[in-house]
Amino acid sequence: MTTAISVSGLHKSFGRTRALDGLDLTVDTGEVHGFLGPNGAGKSTTIRVLLGLLRADGGTARLLGKDPWNDAVELHRRLAYVPGDVELWPNLTGGEAIDLLARLRGGLDKKRRDELIERFDLDPTKKGRAYSKGNRQKVAIVAALASDAELLLLDEPTAGLDPLMEVVFQDVIFQAKAAGKTVLLSSHILAQVEKLCDRVSIIRLGRTVQSGTLGEMRHLTRTTVEAETERPATGLEGLPGVHDLRTDGPRVRFAVDGNHLDGALRLLTESGVRSLTSHPPTLEELMLRHYGDELAANGHPAPGAETGTATATTGDTPSDGAGR
Amino acid sequence: MTAAAPPRTPAAPVARGTGRGTLAGTGTLIRFGLRRDRVRIPVWLLALLLGTVSTANSLSTLYTSAADRASTAETMGSPAGLATSGPRHYLTDYNFGSMMGHQMLGFTAVLVGLMSVLIISRHTRAEEETGRAELLRSTVVGRHAQLAAALSVALVANVALALLLAAGLSGLGIEGIDAGGSLLYGFAHAAVGMVFAAVAAVTVQITPWARGASGMALAVIGAAYVLRAAGDVGNDWLSWISPIGWVQRTYVYLDDRWWPLLLALAFAAAAAAVAFPLSTRRDVGAGLRPQRLGSRTASGPLTHPLGFALRLHRGMLAGFGAGLLMLGAVYGSILGDADDLLDDIDQIQEALAAMGGASVTESFAAMTMIPVSVVASVYVVMAALRPRAEESAGRAEPLLATGLSRTRWAGSHIVVSLAGGTAMLLAAGLSFGLLGAATTGDGGLVLRLTGAALAYAPALWVTTGVATLLFGWYPSAVTVAWLVPVYGFVVGYLGQMLQFPDWLNNVSPFGHVPQLPAADMNWTPLAILTLVAAALIWAGLAGFRRRDLDLK
Structure with a gap:
């Protein structure tokens, strides 16, 4: 497997603000890579460095084996970009903007363009000013996907799209993936990332805090287990890696670290399991694990692994702010 | 993004004051x-x-x-x-x-x-x-x-x-x-x-x-x-x-x-x-x-950088072009009056002859080139600063993420500015010449006055160069480029009245242009201005290639 994007130790400052502080990112060819982080974490800055629109202060970045600053134009012919906040020319129609961007990129597949316009339900005859935010976003998405780029850099591409269009977007990205394209998708919509992405990188304050497949990440975090046993399951509180244990007669509920799951389940089966539900942490929980302290600082209890799932009970005591 | 600071007077300030009609809130x-x-x-x-x-x-x-x-x-x-x-x-x-x-x-x-x-x-x-x-x-x-x-x-x-x-x-x-x-x-x-x-x-x-x-x-x-x-x-x-x-x-x-x-x-x-x-x-x-609907697809020329730049500039080109045609026409139409008026006043004839040996018509024509060139330079600055406006509005970003290089993108706007400025002079010079020839009966004026206007082109190119240099190296200070037309206007206008020293006039690129048709043609300053313009544009583009794009 070859590497489409490899970034290591990237630094970028704007005056005194440090936007990127040693960021690492590796995206393999043909994968859809989720790029997650809160506002201001440095996602857009990274993508703009990869586009050669900004020049990094330090570190290395390679894109399709080339240097994003020096080989910018050559690289741009092989990639397509959707910015998070699309600005259009007020006196150009959406159709004209699509053609302009796609042709300047090096080619336009007319059939594909018309098909995409139809699927996204876009009126290409309106002038730039007349489009809503979501429709401006559609113009950029159609322009990016109507040309035959091997790498897609998408910076929160669906901000402003309605849920129906979100489905169309996911479908189109699956197609792109099936066609062997590489996608770097920065996003806030976790369901989107969970559905589309093979691997994820979570960044914070300009630094990568975690990177890997969702499966790997889940392994590193806690799984919530709820069970009903014949005999009270004693001894759980003594096991390593078990947290937030709550016992209610025959029912127990606890969170357990990925690498201690086996021991905890063994103990449960010894007590005679009648019912068992367990669920892996959602991506949201993974994110919260890294940003829990920020929430706590804002007066919200930092959630552990038991929140945010369908089976969660309300009124849980705040956990210990997992992951700090 | 951090939250904006809360307004200093949060207590519903617009409600008081001028009542509740269509003027409510005017005072605030x-x-x-x-x-x-x-x-x-x-x-x-x-x-x-x-x-x-x-x-x-x-x-x-x-x-x-x-x-x-x-x-x-x-x-x-x-x-x-x-x-x-x-x-x-x-x-x-x-x-x-x-x-x-x-x-x-x-x-x-x-x-x-x-x-x-x-x-x-x-x-x-x-x-x-x-x-x-x-x-x-x-x-x-x-x-x-x-x-x-x-x-x-x-x-x-x-x-x-x-x-x-x-x-x-x-x-x-x-x-x-x-x-x-x-x-x-x-x-x-x-x-x-x-x-x-x-x-x-x-x-x-x-x-x-x-x-x-x-x-x-x-x-x-x-x-x-x-x-x-x-x-x-x-x-x-x-x-x-x-x-x-x-x-x-x-x-x-x-x-x-x-x-x-x-x-x-x-x-x-x-x-x-x-x-x-x-x-x-x-x-x-x-x-x-109401805004009309437009074309579903882009025409061929629109998807070329230069065609695209022209499309963005066309409204301003048309507006200024019409204005300069009018300006030339008005001056041309009074050229005949000027001619007649002055035949009667021998003293002025003598005074003017003593000053430069030029005829009254010629010195009047040379004088009118000042407002013409200043208006054209206003156009030139607006056109040359267009890439900066596009950049600040966030519209450069998607374009420069395509196969379009920074040099070609900015260059296409600069070309429009250079050629557009020249076209402005041509428009004003031609209409001035044509109406001047009609009112004075001197057909030779068409070419001479068009040429006199076009002599200002190298000074306009320097203006484009100054704007480009600022755009490349000091993008947040591009408004400084407005000093060129403003300075040209002030010196050109007040310089004679207040008898400014020569060096003040020489700081402005317009000060070096031979005052045709009253003075003789001199190619040297025009060639030097052109070289200066080329150097400024080259340096500006070099700066633009090196800097970060200003992004929203």
Whole structure:
């Protein structure tokens, strides 16, 4: 497997603000890579460095084996970009903007363009000013996907799209993936990332805090287990890696670290399991694990692994702010 | 993103004040507007005050003897002199006061008009264009409040200017500049300022773009200036159509007539009375005409960088092109008058002959090239700064993420600026030449006057170069490029009147252009200007390739 994007130790400052502080990112060819982080974490800055629109202060970045600053134009012919906040020319129609961007990129597949316009339900005859935010976003998405780029850099591409269009977007990205394209998708919509992405990188304050497949990440975090046993399951509180244990007669509920799951389940089966539900942490929980302290600082209890799932009970005591 | 700081007066400020009708909230908006402009307006007022006072002061030191003033009066009585100053009646008693009224008033009237137009479009259309008006209008603000507040801010600025000028000029204690005349002199500025503020109040209703609205109002100022130039040289009634002509006909410091200011006030009131109903015939953020649908696909030329740049520039190219054609035509049509007028006055013939050996027609033609080249340079700066405007609006980002290189993208705009500026000169020179030939009966003028206009092209290219250099290296300071036309205007206009030293003239690229057809052609400075322009553009593009893009 070859590497489409490899970034290591990237630094970028704007005056005194440090936007990127040693960021690492590796995206393999043909994968859809989720790029997650809160506002201001440095996602857009990274993508703009990869586009050669900004020049990094330090570190290395390679894109399709080339240097994003020096080989910018050559690289741009092989990639397509959707910015998070699309600005259009007020006196150009959406159709004209699509053609302009796609042709300047090096080619336009007319059939594909018309098909995409139809699927996204876009009126290409309106002038730039007349489009809503979501429709401006559609113009950029159609322009990016109507040309035959091997790498897609998408910076929160669906901000402003309605849920129906979100489905169309996911479908189109699956197609792109099936066609062997590489996608770097920065996003806030976790369901989107969970559905589309093979691997994820979570960044914070300009630094990568975690990177890997969702499966790997889940392994590193806690799984919530709820069970009903014949005999009270004693001894759980003594096991390593078990947290937030709550016992209610025959029912127990606890969170357990990925690498201690086996021991905890063994103990449960010894007590005679009648019912068992367990669920892996959602991506949201993974994110919260890294940003829990920020929430706590804002007066919200930092959630552990038991929140945010369908089976969660309300009124849980705040956990210990997992992951700090 | 961090949250914005909370407003300092959070307790529903718009609810009090001017009641709950269509003007609700006007009082608050006026204070808000004055606060937003707390630097801008004082800078304008100070610049206008200092410019006026120092001019009056220099006049009194330059023309100490009555004989000096009499000989200036003779020069200023020539068509070239009248076209760039004011009506002939001022010459009957050419003291320091009437010199100000004659030579300075028309010039500063244009600047006061500019200030007023910018105030109005900044507080009305620009607010709508950015979407801020929507936020404001959702509060307790009447539908007429924003326009009323903008006009009030303009009124405050203009009246303040009037009082400052009156105090400043009468404080100089120069002979012929008395307190009563100075008060009229000040309020003449305020009156003309309010006329153009009211004109802008109408133009901002017409188009949805602040730039277009300001452009239309500036075109009206230009037309008013040209009309009074034509009227003062030829048919007097033309000057009576021009608001600038009205205030010049107060014959300030000479006859001190106040009534022409009533004309200006009536006109301003009438224009405002049109603007308010117009503003309710359209939606917030929209122009008077609904936006039409356009093409589904892009034409071939549009997807080439140069074709695309031309498309973005075409409105401005057409507007300025039409303006310069008109400007040339008006000057051409009075060239014949100038010719006839001066045949009768032997003294002036001799004086002019003594100065440079050129004919009256030639020196008049050379003189008119100054406003022509200044207007063309305004276009050139606007065009050359277009890439910066695109960049700040976030529209460069998607383009530069395609196979379009930075050099080709910025270069295409620069090419439009270079070629467009040259086309502007060509338009003005041709129409000047054609009408000049028609009115004087000298067919050779067509080529000579077109050539005379085109001689300014290298100076325009240097202007493009200065803008490009700033764009490449100091993008946040690109407005400094406006100094080139402003400096060219001030030196070209006031330089002769105030007898500026040569070096001041030589700082401006326009100072090096041979003053055709009055002077002989000299290729050397033109070649040097072209080289300088090329070097500046090259350096600017090199800087742009190296820097970060300014991103939203």
